[in-house]
Each structure stands twice: as C-alpha cells, then as structure tokens.
Amino acid sequence: MEINNFRDMFLAELQELASVEGQLADALLRLAGAASHPELKRVLIHHRAETETQADRLITILKKHGADPMAHIDQAMEALIRETAKMLIMLKADDLRDAGLIASVQKLKHYEIAAYGTAAALAGQLDLRDEQKMLHLSLEEERRFDEALTKLAKREVNRDALAA
C-alpha cells in the first residue's frame, strides 16, 4: 500500500492503534487473571474497560473518514505482548510476577502514549478538532493508568517482591 498524503498517514496511524487496542483488550483480561495483588487486578480490569472505549473512539473516527478499522495488524504490539507472556512464565513467585507484570504493562503503555501523542498532534495539524479531542481523552487515560501502575509498584508491589 502507498500513502501519498498527510490525512491518509494520520488514518494509517489510527488503524495501527485500533489493532493495538483490540490486542490489548484480550491481553488485559489474561494479565488480570495472572495478577495476585487485588489492587493490581482491579486497575487492570478497570483499564480493560477504558481500552474498549478507546477502541470505539478509533473505530468512530476511522468510519467517519471511510477507513477500515480492521485494515492493519500492529506487529509491534504483538511482539510486546509475546514478550510479556514469556516473562510471566519465567516468574514463578506471586509477588515477583506482579512486579514483572507491571514492568511489562508499562512498556506497552509507553508505546501507546507515544502513538496517541503523535495521532493527536497529526489531528491538530489537519484541523480535525473533534478527532484531536477524542485522541487526547485516550492519551490522558493512558497517562493516568501508567501513573497508577508506577504508584502501585513503588508503594506496594515492588516492596513485596523485594521482601519475598
């Protein structure tokens, strides 16, 4: 496929993100199942609901512009999720697994934060203000979730893993 203009590049970025969110919605459920700390489980399940809303936002924008939300499979997210699964198998103790789980999920989140930051900026440059607002909402949700994971790791999960 060839992309020849800025708008189509923007839509291709959103198609990648739609694939990212779809993959994450599946993965978050499995990760919540693997988590031991109740608060970690809770934030993962809560973020899964946010992930579905984020996927809906992307589908809404793509359809509005006549683009297929299923056109692309994001191989970078596939690889990151595969690495996460490998890590979880290696971590046998519950506290250690939770610490590793947070580390892995934050890598996924930073990938999304970068992608949403770019997508929102591209929307702004195209003067697509509604799209920009929707992408900012998702970006802020990602940032808040990332911060919640950092707090949880520092206050609880990593301490328990160190003490175990």
Ligand SMILES: [Fe+2]
């Ligand atoms: Fe997301």
